[in-house]
Amino acid sequence: MTQYRNALPQLGREVFLTDSGLETELIYHQGVDLPQFAAFPLLDDADGLRRLRSYFDGHAAIATRADVGFILESATWRASADWGALLGYDPDALARVNRKAIDLLVQVRDVGRRPIGRVRSAAVWDLATTDTPPPR
Secondary structure (H helix, E strand, C coil): CCCCCCCCHHHCCCCEEECCCHHHHHHHHCCCCCHHHCCHHHHHCHHHHHHHHHHHHHHHHHHHHHCCEEECCCCCCCCCHHHHHHCCCCHHHHHHHHHHHHHHHHHHHHHCCCCCCCCCCCCCCCCCCCCCCCCC
């Protein structure tokens, strides 16, 4: 899980794709309602999880076709104590949803390790209080 922690590949000379606006895609192209402009609650819903997976898989496919890396960023930038409370998430629920977000990115990353292409990721832990992932 910590493969890139001490040598982030995007700090080198290689080209990387990033995603292109998750919330904009969900709201304006798919008609998804995102209270508080937060995508992380989608991780708790089967349809929402499918939408997130499709979004990341689509970008990973572009990176694979272009033979460039892909920097995966979790859908949890609003999954903090203040925003979470507005959406009914307590600290335990936020920790759980942050883990689910990273698990999703690991799944997307691992698909890119197949011989059909390569997708490299640098998933950043969205937990400001520690530099290590929370215990499972």
